[in-house]
Amino acid sequence: MKRFLLPALGLLSTFAATADPAPVTTDSLGNRLYNLNAVTIISNPKWESNLFEFPGSISYLDTEQIDRMNIHSVKDISTLVPNLFIPDYGSKLISSAYIRGIGSRINSPAVGLYVNNIPYLDKSAFDFDFADIAHIEVLKGPQGTLYGRNTMAGLVAIKTLSPLEKQGSKVKLSFGNYNLWGVNASTSQKITDNLAVALNARYRSDEGYFKNQYTHRNSGSTRSGGGRIQIDWRASQRWKLSLTGDYESSDQQGYPYAYYDKAQHKTGDIAYNDEASYRRDLLTSGLSAQYIHDRFIFTSTTGYQYLDDDMHLDQDFIPLSIFTLQQKQQMHAVSQEFAIKSHQGKRWEWVGGLFGFYQDIHTQGPVDFKQDGIDLLITQQTNNQLAALKQNPALAGMPDITVAIDNPNLYIDGIYKTPTYGAAAFGQATLNRIFVDGLSATVGLRLDYERARIYHHTHATSPLSGNAQVSINAGGRPMVINQPFSLPLGIDGRESMETLELSPKFELKYNIDNKSFVYASATRGYRSGGYNFQMFSNLIQSQIRTRMMSELMKSMGGGNPGGGTGGGNTGSRPIVSRSAPAGMPSLESSTDVNSAIAYKPEHSWNYEIGGRSQLIDHYLFADLSLFYIDCRDQQIAAVSGYGRVTKNSGRTASYGLEAALRATPTNHLLLSASYGYTHATFRDYNDGENDYKGNFVPFAPAHTLALSGAYSLPIDRETDVTFELQYLGQGKIYWTEANDAAQNFYGLVNASILLSGKYADLKLWGRNLLNRHYQAFYFETMNAENLASPNSFVQSGRPITFGVDITLKF
Template identity: 60%
Template sequence: MRKILLSLFFLGWLLPVNALPVSKNSDTFLETDSAGYRSYRLDEVTVISNPKAYAKLFEFPGSITYLSERNIEELNLRSVKDISTVAPNLFIPDYGSKLISSAYIRGIGSRINSPAVGLNVNNIPYLDKSAFDFDFLEIDRIEILRGPQGTLYGRNTMAGLINIYTKSPFDYQGTKIMLGGGNYSAMGISAFTSRKINGKMAFSLGARYRSNDGYFTNKYNDKSSGDTKVGGAQFQFQWRANKRCKLAVNFDFESSDQKGYPYNFYDKETGKWGDINYNDESSYRRDVITGGVLAQYIHDRFMFSSTTSYQFLDDDLHFDQDFTPLSIFTLRQKQRAHTVTQELVIKATPEKRWQWLAGVFGSYQGQKTDGPVDFRNDGIRLLIADQTNKQLATLKDKFPAMPVMKVDVNNSDLYIDGIYRTPSYGFAAFGQFTANDLFTKGLSVTAGLRLDYEHLEITHHTYATEDLSGHITGTKNIMGNDIELFRIPFVLPLGLEGAESMNTVELLPKFEIKYTFAKSAFIYASAARGYRSGGYNFQMFSNLIQAQIRTDMMKTLMDNMPGMGGNMPSMGGSSEPLSVNDVISYKPEHSWNYEIGGRARMLDNKLTADAALFYIDCRDQQISAVSGYGRVTRNSGRTASYGLEASLQATPVKSVLLTAGYGYTHATFKKYHDGASDYTGNYVPFAPMHTLSVTGAYTLNINRNTSLTFDAQYLGRGKIYWTERNDVSQGFYGLLNAGITLANRNAEIRLWSKNLLDTRYQSFYFETMNAENLAVDNSFMQRGRPLTFGMDVTVKF
């Protein structure tokens, strides 16, 4: 009851800040700083920052959330995962490691493999979501675009797109040093400087480091689970040779080291939480280097831009795959990827009645993944020897005349290595045309189309570093005595090797109509097609090796068992050889998104309101599922999602900033049968039904150069189903955050807290193989972050 009353107290006088207040100039937003109010021209066409868009923020015909530098600071957004808390219908669960960035918009998303939500940083596309989760440093603004963006941005943006822009060295000059600390031994330091070399050239340079202990404790070793260390640097150079030619060079490096993971055992029948209690190492190390060159030429009639990028990713994941004190098996995944992209865009100059855009895009990614699975002594006993003996006992029940057979394995450890090379490349051509004031003033129509081609290969080599060996004993009870009839030794070399490939050609159209019926109000309707790439499941190779063990074991019996002559009864399973491609591959996912909405400014621009309704028809939706020894991606058949987003932004007085945002998503399976169960009519997992953001800030100007700002946010989401069966879920919950900032021209002190009421909630749930009883999976849950608080001190000069 105390938590509810405190929540109502804060909600009674504060609402959220997702955008900035509007001045009497309808195209200018105002932002408070230590010197009072300064204006940002959000409608200014800064082509170097976005080669594909001209639309003023307010006039953008789509569902969008905009976060300014001040929003990012007040909401204490430190990484991409934090954005999820403030944007309607965006869900990025914070669990596991930086490897895992499972982004969902409107019920469409991805837990593993290809992303469904795209990420661009300074217009550089991050094609691999293993690199999505990076720490922020001097971010200027963030845009979250909901709905398919594939016509302009290509595959894997079928649910939406996140654009992140760092500060331009032409817009900010000076040096900032920040020191911070908090509970759980949190500490951070960053330094950033930005300088103009002359009127045509400017650069910025920054570095960052942070660390913290994990929020929870592993009972097995009494150590915190989730300790994190992250460091990085960034560099930006911009050259404006003249009014027509511009060049920007961006570079970012980040290195991270995490210990984990805080997965509690969970009884889904009773809803009771167990301990974090596992014995083998779990950790994640990652290095990411990203660089890009953006060049632009402005002609009187057109603008031409070139964007070239390179990204290098090197990481190493260790996983106690069973998350129990038993030594069952561990998983390691080590990736090394080189990604190169090139895009050329030409478009008409702005403020023309006829707007057009055309471009080409190419990408190449060379990736090598090492994915060994190490079966430890308990795993060999439970998963190989005991399971084989259970199958032999079942055969004995069916065929009583058979002798009693038992398998004994000599190996104390079975290390199955896997090396997978997955080069891919793609090409695309796209165009978009807009007719303004068509037939009548204020009516515009847009049509766009993208032709996208992708080629993906996999060369795989999965093998055991030593042969599986042991013996099979056959006994028979004769006159009360067990007589050994035979002892057959076996030595089984294990391995699979081969290559597969897939080609995808897609057309991604977009249609849009917009009517502006006043200077500060418009409505729109759109239809767009999106798709997400298909791919391969590396973890399925362990299942194929298990099938190989069963087949080779039976062949040994058939060839060597006295009197059988090769006529051994089957132990179960198909006798047909498995198609590797059918087992490991999954198909592309496709969707049509239909949307209507509008936006308006009222009360002398003190109130902005927008709303959007959507319906999504999705075919072959990619669903993450447990299969044998790991988690894989499968195609679900068909899903449907509908809902809305709405927001209000108000500035009743110049010292108060208020915003409220709400999203509703109803996502269900229209057709999905996984071969064992029919999930038709069930809710799609990992799609919160409600998202709510209510935040606000009040600034007290102590004098001309000093201000004191109070801010608070109430952030809610739920109900979230965790499984296709809909048997485990997290109900709606809310988090209360707050902060106080004292600032002047040269320094700033900020006290902040997150989850102020220490609300307990589930951030993630999964099921995995129960080695002791394969009929019932083990369930695990990760608890959301508890109450955290700290202080940041920033010095500017």
């Protein structure tokens, strides 16, 4: 650790993590100026602070930066923020965010998302189109003391523009290659001096950036549209109310997953035969009420979110008809928080509150095994197992047995209801001016209770039917016996888990002067546990094997050992085959449903030191944070049978830094550089077949780098032109626990030219201008033709894109 910390401290003068933004102001002629010294206050129900003085690693993007950098969704801030990685792959369903080597592929998120202080409890809702965003804050490291579950890696907090603070109307038209076009119309008006309303309507469409060579159709096309309303009311000098609502409907065709030859490092074509699509309706609403007392500020925040989606997936991603997956979700989520905090600037600053939520998700996830899947995964595998048994010397007298399946397909329906609720109490206190001016200490604690349940019903809509041919020698004459079978398949039951978590925080801060400070902190975070839906397909496959063998034993005079015609399992009872006829091996096997589908909560301790400084007053700001994370029971997405499931690894460790620099050599020129380094490895992880100790954690880029420059050139009193050039780099990214597939460091060049006037703006923009080829995502899945060697697939990153935005202002 010493070898890392000492040289890293020397970077403070050259790199730093962005804290204060560079708000755009104008001079006496109206020309655009970049002002690094502008004071930005960040305020929410939990805390209030001058952004520059915030004791932690934080990145901030304001309205002007969001518009200038073409940030349309949360995925677009990946790499702009040091050590933040949100791969742009698949669909709006999948928003896997990673910070400092901690993240989540499926199930519970590790990075929290709040919009107008409303928590987004499910990451299926993370990817939505931005409209009228005031600013985005990204806090790195565990935020569990104030925000609780699923913020163990960090938090993205988004705030929309208040119609009380900014009025006006605009219409933005966007056009680009790949048939991109969109319209975004917003208006914000005061009804009275204390009551204002903001309205937005939007639509965006593209034809996708890739083509399925098997169907000759575009892969990854997207259409999305929606609207939002916000009503802000200053009811009195003490009361403020805000009502928000946002609806979005999206429809995507895809997914652009291409076969990848891992040995040759070659990407093949996108070529699969079955439907792949994702449709989603998302409604989010919230009501916030704030009361300002002379001694405290009280806030109540109520949130409701409704999500209804439908995904179709060619699960094998090849031209063969192996099996398909459909997932339909309907989610209702309600949250309520009460928070009370002191005013800023007191010697004692404190905050406390209560939080509760209820989330109910109803999921239907049928898997359809088609003809190729039945032939390869059931018929062929069963016959291979029978042939292997016959080679056993102990079974020299075993007859020749082969099976044939009559079903043209096997449709296994899965219906899962997962209600989850929780409650929390939290508090945090800061004592300023301890012994000397400038020294402060913060202590916080949160207690979370959570109960998760799953009601599951997995069943085949028709029995698995066929014949077993048993060849025997009766009195020297060969004889073939046909034994028909019909196997009902199903697993039913319910499981539940309860957790009680403590999330403490300890922090020291010392202000060297009014231009610099340093801090040190230790914080605990956790991510909630849950259940794997995809494991039920594997359990049904296990049930097929045991019941098939039971039928074969029955045909050889072994009776019915239990399972040939039995119904489904209930509760957590094991799936089991009991005995075997004489001369046959025992097929004793047992799988406990709860242990097979459950995964435990994940915990971490984050140790951090850092500082922030104005190195040159008015011209240069710098920030550096160094961290070490000890993570236990990290939730790892792994290939298992017919899909990916979540497992708990033993232990991982991450260390690294975030650093950035912002400078204004002249009033019209803004330069910035941000860098993140993460070294995340397994300290203890053995999946039962492989030991991954010492390997790098997947989906954790070792380096993230963002360089940008913006120059504003005045044309006249009301018009200027801004040129921006940006370089975004990240890597090396390992895709697997075995570290046998990776994307090396790569960089993308983006640029824009903005002509801004009083009534209209014209922007020309381009992304990945050098048309850099890279892997945005890699995964492995079952190879039905050779179960010993999984298939590999990649999604390539977007090619060069360019377009024009026209904004009319009223």
